[in-house]
Amino acid sequence: MKSTSRIGKTMTMLEYYKYLINKISFDAGLLEKEYQKALKYLSPGDQVELKQWLKEKRMENQLN
Numbered sequence: 358m359k360s361t362s363r364i365g366k367t368m369t370m371l372e373y374y375k376y377l378i379n380k381i382s383f384d385a386g387l388l389e390k391e392y393q394k395a396l397k398y399l400s401p402g403d404q405v406e407l408k409q410w411l412k413e414k415r416m417e418n419q420l421n
Contacts, residue, residue, distance in 0.1 A: 374407060375410055382414075
């Protein structure tokens with residue numbers, strides 16, 4: 358049986374930022390700060406995927 362635990366596995370930067378943004382979504386200022394930081398570190402393809410994910414989660418309206 359395979360474990361679904363993330364222990365011992367590495368996260369991609371995209372996965373990390375999705376996780377982080379999801380955890381801090383209650384604070385619009387912090388969300389914006391981390392989103393801008395993510396755009397600096399992610400590849401153009403990952404940036405598009407993150408933006409789409411934010412739309413799906415209905416968090417894009419919290420960004421300036």
